[in-house]
Amino acid sequence: MFINCKTWFSYRYGTFSTEKLVDTAAEHGLSSLGLTNINSTADLWDFVDFCRTKSIKPIVGTEIRNEDKFCYLLLAKNDTGLLETNRFLSQHLQAEQAFPERPDCFSEVLIIYPLGSFAAQNLKKHEFIGVLASELNRIKKQEVEAFPKKYIIRHPVTFQDKTAFNIHRLLRAIGKNTLISKLGEKDFASPEEMFVSEAVLMSTFRNFPGMISNTLQLIDSCEIKTELHTDKNKKHYSASGEDDRILLEKLAMEGFQYRYGTNPVAKARVIKELKIINDLNFNAYFLIVWDVIRYAQNRGFYYVGRGSGANSIVAYCLKITDVDPIKLDLYFERFLNPHRTSPPDFDIDFSWKDRDEVIDYIFKRYGKDHVSLLGMYSTFQRRAVIRELGKVFGLPKEEIDQLVRGKDQPMNEDKIQRTILKYGQLLENFPNHLSIHPGGMLISEKPIYQYTVNELPPKGFCTAQIDMFLAEKIGLFKLDILSQRGLGHIKEAIRLVKQNRGIDIDIHRVEQFMSDPKVAEQIRKADTIGCFYIESPAMRQLLTKLKCDDYLTLVAASSIIRPGVSQSGMMKQYIERFHDPNKIIYLHPKMKELLEETFGVMVYQEDVIKVAHHFAGLDMGEADILRRAMSGKYRSHNRFNEIREKYFANCKELGHDDTASAEIWRQMESFGGYSFSKAHSASFAVESYQSLYLKTYFPMEFMVAVINNFGGFYATEFYFHELKRTGAKVNPPCVNRSEYLTNIRGEEVFVGLIHVQQLEKKLCDLILQERLVNGDYLSLEDFIERTHAGPEQLNILISVGAFGFTGLGKKKLLWKANFAQKHMTAIPDSPALFKEPPMDFTLPDFPDYPLEDALDEINVLGFALTDMFRLCAHDGKGTVLAAQLPELLGKNVEVLGQLVVTKDVRTIHREHMAFGTFLDPKGDWLDTVHFPPSLKRFPFQGKGFYKMRGKVVEDFGTFAVDVQAMWKVGLKGKKEELNRKTVPAKVP
Template structure:
């Protein structure tokens, strides 16, 4: 009887969770249940799964609505019917057009209309009319016996009880962006839309037994038999599984020669992996990823293959990754093994500029009906929920802000506040709207509509209504096509080097970079600003503490910097053991053999596998199950307990002392919860080496590339600072030399127009196009005549120094510009003949250099022509420089520093403290520590220059200033020291 149920995937309408809906039905003893969310089939596979586990037959479909207007229900007779529904929804949702009032013709779908919306004699064979209990009085008056086969029971279920109905009203008010008291009846569900015992429903329809019979017959004829957790992915890259196996083997053997030459060890491992890949039907998956990589290579796109896929020698030989799994002792079973129940995936990073083209290729190569971006769901969270509920209750913004700060403690006498917190808790984690997974792509064998509806978010690629958990449940593996700006840095640097110096760089010579002493010396010095993953203050300090100057140590650093390792205290433990390895005590000689590289610390997830396999004798697949269990998956699962028992049993048979075995198990439990994938760290380290090689040998081009990709740990102004340190001559934007992005002309760098705040892109395009067609601008008047800028835009260009080539000061140029623009208002600027320049005598102006600096800060956001410290009204008396700090260990010193970045943290007592990063007057970096008492007395006051006083502290060769007092310096009078 219940064929029209909704969950909270009817966004801002339904109130029931999917499992909650099925549980309520099971409690009522229902044997059949239908899910029909509004214009969505998002949670169909969870619904099917939960129904089957409760012994309930699932029926699936959707409720079609145009806004608040109910159109009809679509109920799938079978899997093909669900595919028809999903395709129908996709067609209209993708183009964002209203659904037809009369449905399309379907072959495997029943269409159920609202009572009185259509005459029964006008129905097609697959169409019916749904009667609600609220329709019965009117229905009895309309000669219902004329078409008895056309009516069924439609009793919607939208909420559980009265409180849920109130929540429904609030959700509708949020959706309508109105106060709840202004909602109209047609915008709300009926109050009766909740479960009642099925017998009660039958009693209400006892006058019309044929309607009950029709309903039962309809429910008997509909269902969904699709098996879950079975492979639904594209099955073959070629024409058959065998052809896939042959092609993958051929490509892998060719890659083996490229990567290793003649290596029996590598060859043995390659064929072992190929056998597992074939047995687990992953040939096509590897070949599809190889095909995407081949396309990227042909387009000269830079990429990094990372994640657990880097554990595979096949992936390495196919050039999907640049991580050598033999060199790093990586286990293939971490990626793929017969025990693994959830699908593994490759993570492929591309430049943010190239990623969309790669995705477009996948859609075109494998067909738009078989490809979809993976969806995910934005959910209601506490602050946003309180804000939304506050608005629908009509509260002013100030009171809402106070409620958010109250953190769940309403005022005793305030009913509205109590209601907001009550319903806020009910709403928390409810899905709010469809979003896009950061990189997941699905490629299915059958049309994708068998599993999901596609929508079209702003990225303009079809996006599935299902998320990664549902895709995994139904049996679709994702391929992650991700973007990161670090690869944009690399690509842009290579382009600039070729353009500026005529040098071609093979960025894939990573082994060569790892052996380069200059590169390794820069890692040792932590001269890594701009380099992917190794430029943050915390990472630069860690590199210094580890005296890092090689790939293996960099891989370890990339792992132990992760929050879990650092917060557990194991990062500090690792550093201490690194500095004093002789004091490391190993539980057993076998543990020393396995963990000597990491000083007895299980830094990586692969370490857990290594110990479980080599120490405890578990096979590789079981060891990976244990690794996954320790990270939170499978804990409490029967499979986990079986493996744990085998671990202890094997250790006893090997003759280990019970205390040793128990301690090894404890360490696995302790480390496994926060350890990081070594393959992942190794992939990061490869890209770090590529970036650092470019920074070492082509520093000017590299820093310009970082600036032009707008990506990194720091603000743009600090990358311009690093660019200055390379010796580059940085020029302000110039109408004759600058491009839209920052560019290099021989030894000069010109700031790009993109950095001029409020400068319109359309004007930039006019400037550049006109200059390319007709040559450089002779002067201000020539520029005005050819480009015809508006006065505000022209003044911006003058103030930022874009006409300094004319030899006139800004004030003269501004005076002249306003005269010329004013004159042009009264005549045609595009006359047939160019007029002679107007002659007039300008008044004398006094120039102040700091005025220019302030203009730059206002317009660019940073200073190019002047050292920022020259604007500071603190002369720096009694201060030292950052480079002198090591001489003052344990002593109190004062410094002047420009604030770069702040990292707030909580102590174990939940007090707020901070780590700061500054630049001193010489342009060197300075790191500071602000303990809770100091931070409370002397808080940060935004960007600018501070006088810092504190004690110099040292930790494994890293010197910081423990700040005792901090005062922000003011700005000089801009008319300080006039020129001329």
């Protein structure tokens, strides 16, 4: 009877979770249930799964609305009807078209209109009128009797109870971006849209028994037969499964010859992998990944193959990855084992500039009806939902800010504030809107619409309404096509080296990079700013602590920096044992056998799988569930808890000590959501070495490449700082020498026009095009005549020094620009035939002040190209430098620094502390620690200069200041005072 139910995937409308909706139906003893979310089928496969578990017949469809207007219900009679429904939704959502009042494109879909839409005599066989209980007094019995088969019961279900109804009203106000007091009755659902007993519903319609029987017959006519957890992916890459097997074997053996020559150990592993890949029907999956890689190679795109698939020797032979599983002793079963039901993960990273073309190729190669980007949904979280509710109740911003901070700062709450906090808590984790998975793509054998609706976000690629968990439940396995800036750095650096020095670089000579002593020294010094994955303060400190200068140590460092290892205390244990083998303790003899390479510490996902299998006796399928749980790819905790119970039962049966078993489980469990596979870390380390090589031998070009890719751990100004440290001469933007991006000629760099804030892209393009066609600009007047730049844009360019080539001061240039603008009456239709010399004036001498340029650069670029400490209102007297800290260990010192970045953490007592990274007056990096008592008294106050007092501390060769007191230091005074001797700020 309940064929019109919604969940919270009717975004900002429904209040039931999918599982709760089905559970509630089961509590009411229902034998069937219909899910019809608004313009969506996002959670239908969870719904089908939960219904089957509860022995409830699932009816699936959607409620079509044009904005707030309810148009009709669509119910799929069968799997074909579901495909038709999803395709219908997709076409209209992608085109942003209103849904038709009466669709005529279905063969296996039932349509149910609201009462009053159409006369019963005009309805087709598959069309019906749905009658609400509240509408019975409006309907005439004669009408129903005249067309007895056309009327059915429609009782919508949207919320659970009165509290949920209030949540619904709040969601509607959030969705409409309005005050809740301004909502009218038509803006939200009827308070009656809740479950009632089936007996009560039938009693309500007792005078219309035909409606009851029609509804039951309609339910009987609908059935979804699709099986879950069965392979729905593209079955074959070539003509057949056997052809796929032959092709994959041929390609793998050709690649084996290239990678290994005649190595018998490697060949045996290739043969073993090929057999299991074939047995598990993964041939097509490997060939599709190979096909994508082949396209990228042909287009000259750089890529990195990683994920669990990087443990595969077949992937290595196909050049999907550059990680040698024999050399690294990668655990085969982490990649693939006979118990595994899903193919291994292949995460293929491309430059952010190339990724969209690769995605476009996949859509075109495998057909838009079979390909989709994977969706995900963002959820309401505490801070955001309190802000939304604050707006709904009309609170001022200051009060909302206070409420958001209220978790840490108790306040006197009034009734409205208590209501916001109450419902904010209830709304946490509600889905808010559809989003896009960072890189997942689905390629299906049947049309993708058999399983999901595809929407079209601004990115321009069709995106599924389902997330990765539902895709896997269906049997669709994602291929991750990701982008990262690190590859952009490498590609751009190679281009700049070729352009600037005429040198071709083979960036794939990674083995040579790993044995290069200069590169090793670069890692040992942790001089890695700009290098992929190893530039953050925490990573640079870890490299120093491990005295890292080789590939295997870098691979381990890439994994132990992850929160799962570091927060569990295992990172500290690893470092201690690295330096002192006497501290290595194995909790069990089996652990020595399994973890000797990592000093008895679990570092990789493989370690956890090996321990679960060889120590606790879990089979590889169960160990794989553990792996999925710890990598954040397993949504259900029920199965995880079953594995936990089996782990401890097995340990007891095997006679293991309870204390040791519990500690080993604690270490495994701490990996949750954060661990890497060894192959994944190894792939990252390969890219790190490529970046390190470029930074070591071509530091100027490399830093320009980092700047031009706008991605890294630090703000752009600090990459310009690093660029200056290489010896490059960095010039401000120039209309004659700058490109849109920053460029380098010899050792001279010109900042790109893209960095000039508020400079219009249209004018940038014109400046460059005009210069290309007609040569350099001869003067300010020549520039104005050729580009017709407006006064605001001219003032910006003059302020940043873009006309320095004229030899005139900025004030004279500003005067000339304003004069020229006033006397330009109209923009000429064509260039003048003859150049007229610019009018010359004798202008007074305008005073220039030493730091004016720096202040202008801060205003226009957001940072200064000069030494920032020239602007600091403290002269640095009495302070020490970062380079002096080793000789002052244990001493109390004062330091002066420009804030680069902070990292906030919580102590084991949930108190707030922080780590700081600064530049000192010499341009060296300075690290600080701010424990809770100090941070409470002396909090950070945004970017700028700080004077700090504290004790020098050391941890395995890394030095920092344990800050006891900290004060913000301002900039020097007014421009008129900049040429005078500046008095230091009064800082204690």
